[in-house]
Amino acid sequence: MAKRETVRVAERVKTLPPYLFARIDQLRNEARRKGVDVIDLGVGDPDEPTPAPIVAAMQRAAADPANHKYPAYEGSFAFRKSCADYLKKRLGAALDPASEILALIGSKEGIGHLPLAFVDPGDLVLVPDPGYPVYAIATRFCGGEPHFMPLRAENGFMPDLSRVPAKAWNRAKILWLNYPNNPTGARATREFFLEAIRLCAKYGVLLAHDAAYFEIYAGRERPLSILELPGGREVGVEFYSFSKTFNMTGWRIGFAAGQAAAINALGRVKNNLDSGAFTAVQQATVAGNARLAALIGPIRRLYAGRRKETVKAMQRAGFDVFDAGATFYIWTRTPAGSTSAEFAMRALAKAGVVVTPGTGFGPSGEGYFRVALCAPQARILEGVRRLAAVRG
Numbered sequence: 006m007a008k009r010e011t012v013r014v015a016e017r018v019k020t021l022p023p024y025l026f027a028r029i030d031q032l033r034n035e036a037r038r039k040g041v042d043v044i045d046l047g048v049g050d051p052d053e054p055t056p057a058p059i060v061a062a063m064q065r066a067a068a069d070p071a072n073h074k075y076p077a078y079e080g081s082f083a084f085r086k087s088c089a090d091y092l093k094k095r096l097g098a099a100l101d102p103a104s105e106i107l108a109l110i111g112s113k114e115g116i117g118h119l120p121l122a123f124v125d126p127g128d129l130v131l132v133p134d135p136g137y138p139v140y141a142i143a144t145r146f147c148g149g150e151p152h153f154m155p156l157r158a159e160n161g162f163m164p165d166l167s168r169v170p171a172k173a174w175n176r177a178k179i180l181w182l183n184y185p186n187n188p189t190g191a192r193a194t195r196e197f198f199l200e201a202i203r204l205c206a207k208y209g210v211l212l213a214h215d216a217a218y219f220e221i222y223a224g225r226e227r228p229l230s231i232l233e234l235p236g237g238r239e240v241g242v243e244f245y246s247f248s249k250t251f252n253m254t255g256w257r258i259g260f261a262a263g264q265a266a267a268i269n270a271l272g273r274v275k276n277n278l279d280s281g282a283f284t285a286v287q288q289a290t291v292a293g294n295a296r297l298a299a300l301i302g303p304i305r306r307l308y309a310g311r312r313k314e315t316v317k318a319m320q321r322a323g324f325d326v327f328d329a330g331a332t333f334y335i336w337t338r339t340p341a342g343s344t345s346a347e348f349a350m351r352a353l354a355k356a357g358v359v360v361t362p363g364t365g366f367g368p369s370g371e372g373y374f375r376v377a378l379c380a381p382q383a384r385i386l387e388g389v390r391r392l393a394a395v396r397g
Contacts, residue, residue, distance in 0.1 A: 017146055024138070033359050044388040047359035049187070049333060049377045051252040053307065056300045059251055062292035066285035076281035079272055080108020080260070084287035087294045088245070088260045094297075096233040104265040105238075107272050110282045112217050112246035112259035115271065117143045118278065119242075120179065122270035123211055124149040129176040133164055135188055135366030135373075137215065140181045152177065155369040158327065162191035162336075166200055174208040183215040185228050185331035188366050188375040192228055192329050202231065205240040211267055212241035217259075220250045220301050223309035223330040232263060242267045249333070250301060251293050258286050308333045311378040315385050319376075322393035333378040339363075340396040345371055348397075356391035 029047045036043050054060075066072055079085070085102035092098050100106060109115035116139050124130060126148030132140045134153035141151040152173050154164035163184075182201060184193035205212040214231045222228055231237035242263035248254040261271060275281075293300060315335060316328050325338040339348045345362035352358045352374075361377070363370025378385060 021142070029359060029361060029365075032353060036353060036357065041357045043353075043357050043359060044380065044384050044391070045359045046376045046378075046380060046385065046388050047361045048379075049249075050254050050379055051249065051333075052379050052381065053252050053304070055252050055256070056293065056296075058296055058300070059253070059289050059293040063256075063285055063289035066288040069285070072284040072288070074284075076284040076287070077108075078276045078281045080106070080282060081284060081287050084108055084282075084291055085260070087291040088262065091294050091297065092230075092232065092262060095227075096230050098230070098232045098238070100232070100238075100262055101265070105262055105268055107261045107268050107275070108282050108287060109244070109259040109261055109275075110279060111248060111257040112215065112244040112261075113139060114257070114279070115244050115259065115261050115275075116140065116213075116215060118274050119213060119271055120144050120147045120149060121274045121278075122267075123178045125178075127176075128178045129173055131169060131173070131177050131180040131210070133181060133183060133186075134368060135363055135370035136181065137183060137187055138366065140215075141367075144179075149178070153367060153369070156186070156189060156191070157369070161194070162186055162189040162327070163193055163197050166197075166204055174204065174210065177208065177210045179211045179213050180205055181213050181215065182231075183217070185218040185222060185329070187215075187218065187332060188334055188361065188363065188370065188373075189327060189336040190329050190332045190334045191327070191336075192222075192331050195229060195234070198229055198231055198234055198237070202234060202236045202240055206236055210240070211264075212237070214241060214243045216243050217246040218249055218332040219245065221305065221308060221332050223305070223312060228331060238263055240264065242271070247290050247293065250304075251290075252304065253290075256286050256289075258282050258290050308378055311382050311385060314382060315376070315378060315389060318386055318389045319392075322389060323396065324392075335376040335378065336363075337374055337376060339372055339374055343397060345374055349374055351395050351397070352392055356388075356395045358388045358391050360392070 085106040089102040120143045124147040128149045130144040132151040156162040231241045246259040327336040345364045349362040361375040363373035
C-alpha cells in the first residue's frame with residue numbers, strides 16, 4: 006500500500022516551476038561552495054549602498070517607538086503625499102494621495118496581489134513574453150489564464166497589440182506592460198502607450214504598468230508614464246519601486262498609483278493579506294524623495310558608465326547586444342548553436358559567470374541572455390572576457 010502523504014500540497018504549488026531568481030541564487034551559491042570565483046551578472050540587485058541620507062533617516066525613524074506599532078494599511082499619508090509630489094514633479098500629473106496612491110511592501114508584492122482583486126477563474130490576463138515571471142504566476146494562482154504577447158526585436162520589444170485577438174480582449178481583465186522593460190531594457194513609445202490605453206478603454210481592461218525601472222536611464226530623455234498620457238489615469242495603475250531608484254532592494258518599499266477604483270480594490274486585498282510597510286521605511290523613503298535629484302544623479306551616471314563600457318566590450322567580443330539605454334540590463338543574443346539555457350549553464354560551469362537565460366522570462370526569450378550591471382565595472386569586464394572565452 007502506498008504511503009499516504011503527510012501533507013497534501015495544492016496542485017497550484019505542485020505544478021509551479023522553480024522561481025527563476027531563486028534557482029539562479031542556488032546555482033551560484035553551489036559554485037561558490039566549490040571554491041569557484043563567481044562573477045554574478047544574473048539577478049538585478051544593486052551592488053552600491055543605499056544613499057546615506059536615507060540610511061540616516063531610517064536610523065532616526067527606527068529609534069522612534071511610535072514607529073514600532075502596526076503601520077497604516079494604505080501607507081502613511083505623509084508617504085503617499087510624498088509619492089504624489091514625486092509624480093507631480095516628474096510627470097506633471099496631479100494624483101490624490103488619499104485615493105489614487107497606495108503604499109506597497111515592494112512593487113513585487115503589489116504586482117502579485119493585483120490579480121486577486123480582478124481575476125476570476127477562467128479570466129484572461131495579457132502578459133508580455135519575455136517578461137517578469139510574477140505576472141503569469143500570480144494570474145495562475147487566481148485560476149486565470151495568461152495570454153502571452155511576444156516581444157520581438159523588429160518591433161522594439163513592444164507587443165503588437167493588433168495581433169491580440171478580439172476574443173482575447175473580451176476575456177481579458179488585465180493588460181501587463183513594463184517599460185523600461187525587464188529583461189530587454191527597451192523603452193515604449195508614446196504611440197504604443199496611447200494605443201494600449203485606447204484598447205483598454207474599449208474593452209474594459211485594466212492597464213497595469215510596471216514602472217520599476219522608471220528612474221534608471223541614460224541621457225536626458227526620461228521614459229514615459231501612462232499617467233501623463235490622455236486617458237491613462239482612467240484605465241490604468243502604475244507600479245513604482247524604490248528598490249532600483251535608491252538601491253533599496255532589501256528595504257521592500259514601493260507604491261501603486263492610478264485609477265481610484267483599482268487602487269481601492271488592490272488596497273482591500275492587501276488589508277486582508279498583509280499589515281503594510283514598516284513606517285520607518287516609509288519615513289526614510291520620504292527623505293529620499295525630498296532629495297531625489299541629488300541622489301538619483303550619481304546612480305544614473307554609474308549605470309550609464311557601466312553600460313557604455315560593457316556594451317563596447319561585448320561588441321568587441323562578438324556579442325550582438327540590444328541597448329536602449331534604460332534599466333541596468335543588457336539583452337544579448339546567445340551564440341549560434343546554443344540555447345539560452347545551454348549558454349547560461351556553460352557560462353557558470355566553465356567561466357564562473359552567472360547570466361540569466363532568456364527563457365527564464367518566457368518562451369520568446371529563447372536566443373537571448375540577460376546581463377545585469379550590478380557589480381563593479383572591473384568585475385563586469387572580467388565577466389565579459391570570460392563569457393567571450395566560452396562563446397563556442
